[in-house]
Amino acid sequence: MKALEERILAEGEVLPGGVLKVGSFLNQQIDIDFLMQMGKDIAQAFEDCGVTKVITVEASGIAFAVAAAYYLGVPVTFAKKNKTSNASPDVYSAYVDSFTHGKTYEIMLPKEYIKPGERVLIVDDFLACGNAIKGLCKIISDAGATAVGAAAAIEKGFQGGGDELRRDGLKIHSLAIVDSMDDGKIVFRNN
Amino acid sequence: MKALEERILAEGEVLPGGVLKVGSFLNQQIDIDFLMQMGKDIAQAFEDCGVTKVITVEASGIAFAVAAAYYLGVPVTFAKKNKTSNASPDVYSAYVDSFTHGKTYEIMLPKEYIKPGERVLIVDDFLACGNAIKGLCKIISDAGATAVGAAAAIEKGFQGGGDELRRDGLKIHSLAIVDSMDDGKIVFRNN
Numbered sequence: 001m002k003a004l005e006e007r008i009l010a011e012g013e014v015l016p017g018g019v020l021k022v023g024s025f026l027n028q029q030i031d032i033d034f035l036m037q038m039g040k041d042i043a044q045a046f047e048d049c050g051v052t053k054v055i056t057v058e059a060s061g062i063a064f065a066v067a068a069a070y071y072l073g074v075p076v077t078f079a080k081k082n083k084t085s086n087a088s089p090d091v092y093s094a095y096v097d098s099f100t101h102g103k104t105y106e107i108m109l110p111k112e113y114i115k116p117g118e119r120v121l122i123v124d125d126f127l128a129c130g131n132a133i134k135g136l137c138k139i140i141s142d143a144g145a146t147a148v149g150a151a152a153a154i155e156k157g158f159q160g161g162g163d164e165l166r167r168d169g170l171k172i173h174s175l176a177i178v179d180s181m182d183d184g185k186i187v188f189r190n191n
Numbered sequence: 192m193k194a195l196e197e198r199i200l201a202e203g204e205v206l207p208g209g210v211l212k213v214g215s216f217l218n219q220q221i222d223i224d225f226l227m228q229m230g231k232d233i234a235q236a237f238e239d240c241g242v243t244k245v246i247t248v249e250a251s252g253i254a255f256a257v258a259a260a261y262y263l264g265v266p267v268t269f270a271k272k273n274k275t276s277n278a279s280p281d282v283y284s285a286y287v288d289s290f291t292h293g294k295t296y297e298i299m300l301p302k303e304y305i306k307p308g309e310r311v312l313i314v315d316d317f318l319a320c321g322n323a324i325k326g327l328c329k330i331i332s333d334a335g336a337t338a339v340g341a342a343a344a345i346e347k348g349f350q351g352g353g354d355e356l357r358r359d360g361l362k363i364h365s366l367a368i369v370d371s372m373d374d375g376k377i378v379f380r381n382n
Contacts, residue, residue, distance in 0.1 A: 029268040029304045032260045059250035063257050063267070069223045076254070077220040113220045 001041055001175040004153065005188050007034070008176060014184040018156070026153060027125060030063050038175055039067025042123060042151040045173040046072070049148040051121045053077060053114070055140070057096075057107055057132050061124040064153060068123050077114065079107040079136065092142045094135035107135050116144030127152035127174055130161025137170070154178060157189050192232055192366040195344065196379050198225070199367060205375040209347070217344060218316060221254050229366055230258025233314060233342040236364040237263070240339040242312045244268060244305070246331070248287075248298055248323050252315040255344060259314050268305065270298040270327065283333045285326035298326050307335030318343035318365055321352025328361070345369060348380050 013021040025031045042064075054076045056065035062078055069076040091108040098105060114120070122136045133150045140147045149171030155162045157179040162172050177189035204212040216222045233255075245267045247256035253269055260267040282299040289296060305311070313327045324341045331338045340362030346353045348370040353363050368380035 023301070024303070028271065028301065029266055030257065030260075031266055032257065032264070035257070036261065059253060059269070059271075062250060062253040066221065066223065066226070066254050066257050069221075070227065073223070075220055075222055078250070080219065080250075110214070110219065112215070 001038065003034070004038065004176045008154070008178070009186060012186065014181045014186065018159070018181065020154065020156065020178065020181060020186075022154065027060050035063055035067045036070070038064065038153055039069075040071045041175060042068040042121075042173060043071030045151065046121050046149060046171075049121070049171075050119045051148055052118045054121050054123050055079070055109070055114070055136055056123050057081065057136065060126075061132075064125055064151075065123040068121070068151065072121070077109065079109040079139065081105050081107055092139040094138040096135040097129070097131045107132070107139070109139050111143070114140065114143040114145055118143070118145040119148050120145050121148055122150035123152075124150070125153050127155040127162050127172070128159040130165050133161070133165060133170075149173065151175075156181075192229065194225070195229065195367045199345070199369070200377060203377065205372045205377065209350070209372065211345065211347065211369065211372060211377075213345065218251050226254055226258045227261070229255065229344055230260075231262045232366060233259040233312075233364060234262030236342065237312050237340060237362075240312070240362075241310045242339055243309045245312050245314050246270070246300075246305070246327055247314050248272065248327065251317075252323075255316055255342075256314040259312070259342065263312070268300065270300040270330065272296050272298055283330040285329040287326040288320070288322045298323070298330070300330050302334070305331065305334040305336055309334070309336040310339050311336050312339055313341035314343075315341070316344045318346040318353050318363070319350040321356050324352070324356060324361075340364065342366075347372075 011024050054065045054069040057079045065076045090111050093108045120140050137147050151173045153175050155174035155177045157177045166172050179189045180187045202215050245256045245260040248270045256267045281302050284299045311331050328338050342364040344366050346365035346368045348368045370380045371378045
């Protein structure tokens with residue numbers, strides 16, 4: 001999505017440790033019109049896949065998931081990272097190593113929110129090592145549902161997670177793929 | 192909003208400790224059409240307030256904030272609860288006691304995402320004791336911006352936070368106000 005690449009170049013910041021900061025429009029602050037355009041692009045990429053539900057992990061994936069689900073006409077559900085007092089004890093779960101947070105956490109989804117036979121699209125803001133997507137794939141599989149694919153706003157191609165998932169046969173749709181950020185210079189794939 | 196009250200009665204569960212579980216359509220799993228209807232209702236309630244930004248706290252407030260901001264035509268920003276490796280050190284912050292989580296946490300918003308003179312609408316899924324809204328009001332005030340009001344999907348009237356904020360002069364728009372849940376029976380205000 002050319003508009004996203006242009007915006008990343010204009011407003012993104014490369015921080016030490018391989019972090020791409022796009023909080024000003026995509027993450028902690030969200031340009032709604034732009035978000036909805038991205039949601040529409042994701043929905044079009046999966047419109048023939050019979051998606052019945054969009055799934056993400058809290059927190060920064062929720063806005064994307066809402067936008068994509070709006071155009072797909074299906075509900076959203078999100079896996080939580082922390083157990084709260086109203087969480088169901090009856091959950092599917094997976095362990096995920098977070099690149100941004102530098103730690104491993106458990107993601108959990110109550111069994112009542114994902115049913116056997118559902119066709120689930122995974123949506124997230126970033127795809128780096130692919131650990132969140134792998135965790136969600138495990139939950140979807142444990143539930144007897146099918147992952148039809150995964151969509152991300154920004155894939156960090158140089159971290160390899162996206163290509164690994166493609167080799168495993170999962171349809172991956174990333175709106176922008178950053179293949180390198182060496183010396184602060186952002187290079188997109190196929191450009 | 193009558194449709195929300197009906198849905199709470201049909202699908203909500205009253206759990207021990209004053210917890211109202213509406214995860215099946217409003218929280219951890221989201222009915223998108225219904226979410227957008229609620230966003231439109233919130234936008235209409237504040238359409239004459241010159242709102243320049245919608246603000247919420249991660250995670251469950253994000254979907255509502257996106258829906259309301261879509262109809263208001265303004266950006267969304269959300270305060271984070273946990274410091275991550277790409278968080279700016281230059282933040283506004285406040286401490287918030289969480290009813291659901293049974294603990295106190297710090298909410299943080301980078302200074303770059305809220306500017307003096309902005310007219311900010313606070314949006315959240317639940318309004319109970321009002322602590323999240325009070326924390327966001329402090330952040331908005333610290334930034335030299337103005338809180339034009341707060342909108343919640345469900346206000347737990349019996350916990351008093353909404354009425355306290357109204358007495359303090361803040362415009363509060365709750366789509367459904369639960370005035371009691373004694374013995375598991377949900378009673379709405381003005382019904």
